[in-house]
Amino acid sequence: MTTINDIAQMAGVSRTTVSRFLNSNGYVSQEARERIEQIISETGYMPSQSAKSLRTKKTGVIGIILPKISTETSSRVVSGINKVMKKKGMQILLTDTELDPDKEIEYLRLLKSRQADGIILLATNIGERLQKEIEALPIPVVALGQEVPGIPSLTYADYDASSDMMQLLVGKDHKKIGFIGVSKTDPAVGSIRQKAYIDVMERQGLEVNESWMAEGDFSIESGYEAMKQIITSNRSEIPSAVFCVTDRMATGAMEYLKEQGFRVPEDIAVAGIGDAVMSKYITPSLTTVDYYNEEAGEAIGEMLLATMEGKNYNKKMMHKYRLIKRDSV
Amino acid sequence: MTTINDIAQMAGVSRTTVSRFLNSNGYVSQEARERIEQIISETGYMPSQSAKSLRTKKTGVIGIILPKISTETSSRVVSGINKVMKKKGMQILLTDTELDPDKEIEYLRLLKSRQADGIILLATNIGERLQKEIEALPIPVVALGQEVPGIPSLTYADYDASSDMMQLLVGKDHKKIGFIGVSKTDPAVGSIRQKAYIDVMERQGLEVNESWMAEGDFSIESGYEAMKQIITSNRSEIPSAVFCVTDRMATGAMEYLKEQGFRVPEDIAVAGIGDAVMSKYITPSLTTVDYYNEEAGEAIGEMLLATMEGKNYNKKMMHKYRLIKRDSV
DNA sequence: CTGAAAGCGCTTACAG
DNA sequence: CTGAAAGCGCTTACAG
Numbered sequence: 001m002t003t004i005n006d007i008a009q010m011a012g013v014s015r016t017t018v019s020r021f022l023n024s025n026g027y028v029s030q031e032a033r034e035r036i037e038q039i040i041s042e043t044g045y046m047p048s049q050s051a052k053s054l055r056t057k058k059t060g061v062i063g064i065i066l067p068k069i070s071t072e073t074s075s076r077v078v079s080g081i082n083k084v085m086k087k088k089g090m091q092i093l094l095t096d097t098e099l100d101p102d103k104e105i106e107y108l109r110l111l112k113s114r115q116a117d118g119i120i121l122l123a124t125n126i127g128e129r130l131q132k133e134i135e136a137l138p139i140p141v142v143a144l145g146q147e148v149p150g151i152p153s154l155t156y157a158d159y160d161a162s163s164d165m166m167q168l169l170v171g172k173d174h175k176k177i178g179f180i181g182v183s184k185t186d187p188a189v190g191s192i193r194q195k196a197y198i199d200v201m202e203r204q205g206l207e208v209n210e211s212w213m214a215e216g217d218f219s220i221e222s223g224y225e226a227m228k229q230i231i232t233s234n235r236s237e238i239p240s241a242v243f244c245v246t247d248r249m250a251t252g253a254m255e256y257l258k259e260q261g262f263r264v265p266e267d268i269a270v271a272g273i274g275d276a277v278m279s280k281y282i283t284p285s286l287t288t289v290d291y292y293n294e295e296a297g298e299a300i301g302e303m304l305l306a307t308m309e310g311k312n313y314n315k316k317m318m319h320k321y322r323l324i325k326r327d328s329v
Numbered sequence: 330m331t332t333i334n335d336i337a338q339m340a341g342v343s344r345t346t347v348s349r350f351l352n353s354n355g356y357v358s359q360e361a362r363e364r365i366e367q368i369i370s371e372t373g374y375m376p377s378q379s380a381k382s383l384r385t386k387k388t389g390v391i392g393i394i395l396p397k398i399s400t401e402t403s404s405r406v407v408s409g410i411n412k413v414m415k416k417k418g419m420q421i422l423l424t425d426t427e428l429d430p431d432k433e434i435e436y437l438r439l440l441k442s443r444q445a446d447g448i449i450l451l452a453t454n455i456g457e458r459l460q461k462e463i464e465a466l467p468i469p470v471v472a473l474g475q476e477v478p479g480i481p482s483l484t485y486a487d488y489d490a491s492s493d494m495m496q497l498l499v500g501k502d503h504k505k506i507g508f509i510g511v512s513k514t515d516p517a518v519g520s521i522r523q524k525a526y527i528d529v530m531e532r533q534g535l536e537v538n539e540s541w542m543a544e545g546d547f548s549i550e551s552g553y554e555a556m557k558q559i560i561t562s563n564r565s566e567i568p569s570a571v572f573c574v575t576d577r578m579a580t581g582a583m584e585y586l587k588e589q590g591f592r593v594p595e596d597i598a599v600a601g602i603g604d605a606v607m608s609k610y611i612t613p614s615l616t617t618v619d620y621y622n623e624e625a626g627e628a629i630g631e632m633l634l635a636t637m638e639g640k641n642y643n644k645k646m647m648h649k650y651r652l653i654k655r656d657s658v
Numbered sequence: 659c660t661g662a663a664a665g666c667g668c669t670t671a672c673a674g
Numbered sequence: 675c676t677g678a679a680a681g682c683g684c685t686t687a688c689a690g
Binding site: 355361384 | 659660661662665666667
Binding site: 001003004005015016019020022023026047048049050051052053054055056 | 666667668669670
């Protein structure tokens with residue numbers, strides 16, 4: 001590998017001058033500049049980032065901690081983050097917890113040792129240990145999707161979006177509304193969305209029937225199973241609508257209903273959240289909520305950049321959303 | 330930040346000993362070991378990767394050059410790669426060319442300057458310049474999805490898979506088969522899959538009607554438009570089946586057909602490639618080819634690891650696939 | 659079993 | 675406008 005010393009020698013200047021040229025700070029004579037430029041393009045020289053980082057304490061890399069890489073939401077978010085980081089010449093180091101809370105901590109440490117300039121955390125749960133770990137970290141951390149105490153967070157409007165969707169159902173005169181959720185260990189998806197469901201039901205004086213509620217694990221199959229459970233355990237009185245906290249689970253639920261000969265939405269209406277591409281193309285097309293994930297990625301990227309610059313950034317934000325009314329409701 | 334020197338001092342040993350402890354090479358007395366261990370856990374010390382990399386010339390990072398981050402294929406592949414890299418304690422640096430060939434070269438250089446230990450390239454085209462650049466690179470590079478001369482490549486079985494799909498169509502007695510492809514600058518998707526289409530048509534003595542062929546750009550919308558073009562420019566004689574080189578375009582094509590009142594597959598059959606999740610849940614479900622992208626990710630990861638170790642690895646491989654027969658054909 | 663010393667490739671005061 | 679020198683935090687022969 002050719003180094004800055006080689007370039008300096010070949011150009012007949014000191015490495016200080018080459019460094020100045022590289023970083024365009026300090027004066028370099030036109031003459032020196034030209035010779036250096038020439039040599040660099042001849043050799044294809046690229047400064048070593050490791051050496052640079054060791055010296056400057058900046059790596060130009062930010063870390064992203066994802067619950068799961070191969071997910072539509074993840075890839076949209078990453079795409080958004082990448083968009084803003086690219087402009088700043090920053091790279092992205094990807095990390096995947098596979099939904100394991102311990103790994104969130106492990107990766108936080110790893111990213112520290114790799115001296116990431118900043119970290120974006122897409123947490124699924126937010127335990128004590130995680131918070132302690134973050135607090136001790138000498139690197140700016142921001143969170144997307146969950147509100148994490150003590151650090152800037154951008155959350156989705158889970159409560160409002162879920163309430164709106166429930167209102168839509170209620171407005172269509174549904175009184176028996178079922179619910180397919182996920183574990184409450186996930187505050188945003190498991191807990192808040194369910195709370196909105198229950199609150200609207202109660203506010204409307206509607207009965208919250210436990211047997212109309214089931215829990216899945218985000219997968220399409222689990223939505224299928226949850227729907228099956230709701231239907232089979234309620235021979236006499238099945239719900240006329242089901243609110244699913246996720247498009248994938250809603251897709252599974254519809255799959256089961258169609259299989260059993262139910263008409264959607266005539267017999268049972270189905271609603272989801274997330275606006276997966278799929279939701280527009282299944283039949284009937286799915287009524288859902290668009291969370292603008294890619295833009296959320298951009299926004300959280302900007303937030304991280306701002307906190308890295310020590311700016312007094314608005315700490316807690318909620319991202320926009322919109323209801324998409326289609327044919328399943 | 331606490332450094333190895335701090336640890337050494339606090340533990341009353343030299344930093345050499347601490348380093349030996351950290352990397353578990355060379356002897357360290359039980360006593361020293363315990364003190365060091367203790368101090369490290371107290372301080373939460375993590376060795377600086379930049380310093381380590383500068384010294385050892387290994388970063389523990391591999392780079393991935395993707396045509397587009399937020400794509401189902403990409404995220405499956407990355408997930409597979411991550412799976413094998415995780416086992417080796419390696420991290421992934423993500424890079425997105427946005428389908429711009431110049432960026433492939435740019436990112437190759439960037440990853441060099443970041444001293445990636447290896448690079449996985451998901452190229453979309455393979456020009457001269459790219460090949461020259463790779464050749465000059467002092468880092469192992471492997472390619473997935475396209476055969477790139479001079480480096481180990483894992484390709485999908487584009488020709489065979491497309492031929493099989495065409496045979497399936499022919500077997501269902503289709504004689505007028507249309508085609509929706511992409512630009513031929515993409516050898517694998519644009520060129521090879523089309524060649525298979527034409528070869529089968531000719532081998533069967535079927536007419537290759539130019540007006541039954543259209544070109545999209547991978548997007549669902551472009552599939553819609555391509556289908557529209559085929560239908561509207563053939564008032565008298567429309568094809569009875571259309572082979573689309575991509576599930577997304579097939580989905581768009583079906584969307585247009587359904588809109589126009591055509592029945593799929595009775596009036597026109599539609600086939601795709603890629604097994605997008607969606608393809609199972611649209612109506613009718615899409616007949617397609619599963620390329621096992623995640624496993625391909627694992628395989629290319631292993632190939633990179635092997636080349637990094639200088640192993641005499643099988644240079645050119647083709648990944649397995651399977652035809653999935655569903656209801657659209 | 660352990661430590662002193664050199665060196666990886668940069669940047670940055672400092673002095674000229 | 676330019677260079678000599680120190681130092682970033684590690685690892686690795688080498689010597690004991």
